Amino acid sequence: MTVPITQDPGMARLDGxxxxxxGIVAFLTARxxxxxxxKALGVCIGRRIEVIRTGDPLIVxxxxxxxxxxxxxxxxxxxxxxxxxxxxxxxxxxxxxSPR
Amino acid sequence: MSDDCCPPEVNVAATGAPVVALVGNPNAGKTxxxxxxxxxxxxxxxxxxxxxxxxxxxxxxGGRPVEILDLPGLYxxxxxxxxxxxxxxxxxxxxxxxxxxxxxxxxxxxxNLERSLGxxxxxxxxxxxIVVALNMIDLxxxxxxxxxxxxxxxxxxxxxxxxxxxxxEGVDTLREAIASLVKRQVLRVAKPAMACDSCAACSFxxxxxWAERLTARVQSxxxxxxxxxxxxxxxxxxxxxxGPLAVxxxxxxxxxxxxxxxxxxxxxxDWLFGRLGxxxxxxxxxxxxxxxxxxxxxxxxxxxxxxxVRGLIGGLGGVLVFLPQIGLLxxxxxxxxxxxxxxxxxxxxxxxxxRVGLPAKAFVPLLSAHxxxxxxxxxxxxxxxxxDRFATMFIAPLMSCSARIPVYTLVIGGLxxxxxxxxxxxxxAGAYGLGAVSxxxxxxxxxxxxxxxGPQPLVLEMPRYRWPSLxxxxxxxxxxxxxxxxxxxxxxxxxxxxxxxxxxYPRTEPSSQVVALRASADTLAARGQERAATAAREAATHLHxxxxxxxxxxxxxxxxxxxxxxxxxxxxxxxxxxxxSLAAREVIVSTLIIVYGAGDAISEDDTSSLSDHLKxxxxxxxxxxxxxxxxxxxxxxxxxxxxxxxxxxxMRRETGSWKWPALQFVTMTxxxxxxxxxVYQALRAFGIA
Numbered sequence: 064m065t066v067p068i069t070q071d072p073g074m075a076r077l078d079g080x081x082x083x084x085x086g087i088v089a090f091l092t093a094r095x096x097x098x099x100x101x102k103a104l105g106v107c108i109g110r111r112i113e114v115i116r117t118g119d120p121l122i123v124x125x126x127x128x129x130x131x132x133x134x135x136x137x138x139x140x141x142x143x144x145x146x147x148x149x150x151x152x153x154x155x156x157x158x159x160x161s162p163r
Numbered sequence: 164m165s166d167d168c169c170p171p172e173v174n175v176a177a178t179g180a181p182v183v184a185l186v187g188n189p190n191a192g193k194t195x196x197x198x199x200x201x202x203x204x205x206x207x208x209x210x211x212x213x214x215x216x217x218x219x220x221x222x223x224x225g226g227r228p229v230e231i232l233d234l235p236g237l238y239x240x241x242x243x244x245x246x247x248x249x250x251x252x253x254x255x256x257x258x259x260x261x262x263x264x265x266x267x268x269x270x271x272x273x274x275n276l277e278r279s280l281g282x283x284x285x286x287x288x289x290x291x292x293i294v295v296a297l298n299m300i301d302l303x304x305x306x307x308x309x310x311x312x313x314x315x316x317x318x319x320x321x322x323x324x325x326x327x328x329x330x331x332e333g334v335d336t337l338r339e340a341i342a343s344l345v346k347r348q349v350l351r352v353a354k355p356a357m358a359c360d361s362c363a364a365c366s367f368x369x370x371x372x373w374a375e376r377l378t379a380r381v382q383s384x385x386x387x388x389x390x391x392x393x394x395x396x397x398x399x400x401x402x403x404x405x406g407p408l409a410v411x412x413x414x415x416x417x418x419x420x421x422x423x424x425x426x427x428x429x430x431x432x433d434w435l436f437g438r439l440g441x442x443x444x445x446x447x448x449x450x451x452x453x454x455x456x457x458x459x460x461x462x463x464x465x466x467x468x469x470x471x472v473r474g475l476i477g478g479l480g481g482v483l484v485f486l487p488q489i490g491l492l493x494x495x496x497x498x499x500x501x502x503x504x505x506x507x508x509x510x511x512x513x514x515x516x517x518r519v520g521l522p523a524k525a526f527v528p529l530l531s532a533h534x535x536x537x538x539x540x541x542x543x544x545x546x547x548x549x550x551d552r553f554a555t556m557f558i559a560p561l562m563s564c565s566a567r568i569p570v571y572t573l574v575i576g577g578l579x580x581x582x583x584x585x586x587x588x589x590x591x592a593g594a595y596g597l598g599a600v601s602x603x604x605x606x607x608x609x610x611x612x613x614x615x616x617g618p619q620p621l622v623l624e625m626p627r628y629r630w631p632s633l634x635x636x637x638x639x640x641x642x643x644x645x646x647x648x649x650x651x652x653x654x655x656x657x658x659x660x661x662x663x664x665x666x667x668y669p670r671t672e673p674s675s676q677v678v679a680l681r682a683s684a685d686t687l688a689a690r691g692q693e694r695a696a697t698a699a700r701e702a703a704t705h706l707h708x709x710x711x712x713x714x715x716x717x718x719x720x721x722x723x724x725x726x727x728x729x730x731x732x733x734x735x736x737x738x739x740x741x742x743x744s745l746a747a748r749e750v751i752v753s754t755l756i757i758v759y760g761a762g763d764a765i766s767e768d769d770t771s772s773l774s775d776h777l778k779x780x781x782x783x784x785x786x787x788x789x790x791x792x793x794x795x796x797x798x799x800x801x802x803x804x805x806x807x808x809x810x811x812x813x814m815r816r817e818t819g820s821w822k823w824p825a826l827q828f829v830t831m832t833x834x835x836x837x838x839x840x841x842v843y844q845a846l847r848a849f850g851i852a
Contacts, residue, residue, distance in 0.1 A: 131510040133517070
């Protein structure tokens, strides 16, 4: 999927983020049914999520709970990175932290 | 609605009681609260035109009965899953004659208020009076979460009752609130003011923002250690290496518990029905002796006695013998689910399952299928997507169930590798492996043909770890056993009766040989040689049983299919065994005892003496019957073929048509035939007969 908006320095795909990253969901590009399932659980535009475990499937924290989701879906979730909370996590060099 | 002058149509259940729906997120403790309110006096029914089930039950509220309608657990009302759509339809009255429930109990998780409130905001838009039950209040207190209940009630403009469904705390107050709901004292329906920053982007955002703001106003939390513990446990249990190991050992442990724990109750049920059969047998013989009309006498002694003892009591025993395994399996699974671990296990197996085209949630049914395919197919209900669910149910019977064990033991331990425990163990593992591998291959094939497309990608809430509730697990187990007896039991019983009739009719007169044996038994008895007389009588009975079976419809069917099964190395006697296996796979063992036993008492547990008899069995051209090739062919056939009418019956129920069970029967049995044919013919071609 080529989405020009990923060139925004603060924007990143959820499946490529390291543990401890938190971000605001910017947009979702999956099929309607899957988007609805994600949104109902709190992975919804404008909501803040945090990466708990990377890999496939991965775990994010959204709206107070942990949510496991397959990387296949995470690929369709784009977030505005807003910080790294995990002490061990290091921000990837090519993706500077958003000023938010 | 709810204007003060003219009350709207109210959904009144068949019982005459007003209906109140119970709504809540999954993992909010809905089942436990439902059971608390109704005391397990629930009935299960399907949503109109679907195979999705809902439960309802009568609860006492304010001195009158109220019907509680238990809706599926859901996160939102306008999400895409079938269950969520059905819940919405139930609440708006789109089914059930346009009536909507008189009100709804919305269950919130006090330890996760924010998320639960998301659903409340949607419920408030539905124009149904609601009562909010703030569940797990005890856990919230323990975790230092303080919720300002009066303020929450004011903000929501509806009664809010803190409860603990597990301990029963607050449930009586909830009953009063339900009573006032039914008496229309809860009339105002608040519309949440949904100001939000990102409404244009996502319809859920407004609800989430509202929930978040409201939570901030009514809840104060001190940092709890519980979530930290859950995080730490998750780090281990969802680890890429440790996670799968934990899953494998948990599941192995679960199967061991189910097999080991169900063993004794199953023997007891078997024994009880055996005794019951003996008693009925004796009773009817006595009754036959006491009547004078010859036709009534013969009816009581022969047909009716056999119908009651072998058909009815035998068939009923055959249904009920499944119960301990089903109950125990669902009990253990409910405990695992309640702890929160099942969600982690699902997470861990997702990748593997997806590779063969199955959703992660299919692993529970596939595991259960190693005990019995019937509960496995029932447990596939947790899979939301219909195609995913059908694929799972379709391949589940390929897993080696416990009814195959007696057959595996006989063929491997008795015929293939007697006296070679290591080889036998390897062959046993091979049989299980063949079943599992074919199931996975079958799934891949199915996703390219009848049920195209990949599985739904995983999206799964991983609830906090907590201590499981024994009571909820017992309730679940009981509920599953009841569903099994009610829904599958009658069909299975009918199949058993049909198979009994096939093996029993037409009747044959005893041959001259039998008559001669009986006469000599009488002579021996007259001479006082009791032991010899008994032996002769037993030999006569056994011979007559064999003759009767050979001449029955089942025996004729064995002859009929002989040309078709001869290429697999099977003769008509084995064909008869295959037919009788349709009642239950292990029945072939007792059929072979009748056909090849020599009349001396062989018990079904005594594999070695039966296998000695079988090894002496010869074909009509006097070559040995159970050679390596025939035995292996028979083993493969039993691993793969769908010979279980119970499975067909439950598939019919769960898919709502005969199409799927028919397809399943044809493909599995056809596959079994092909592989047995290839193996038998290849071995013969290489001179290994």
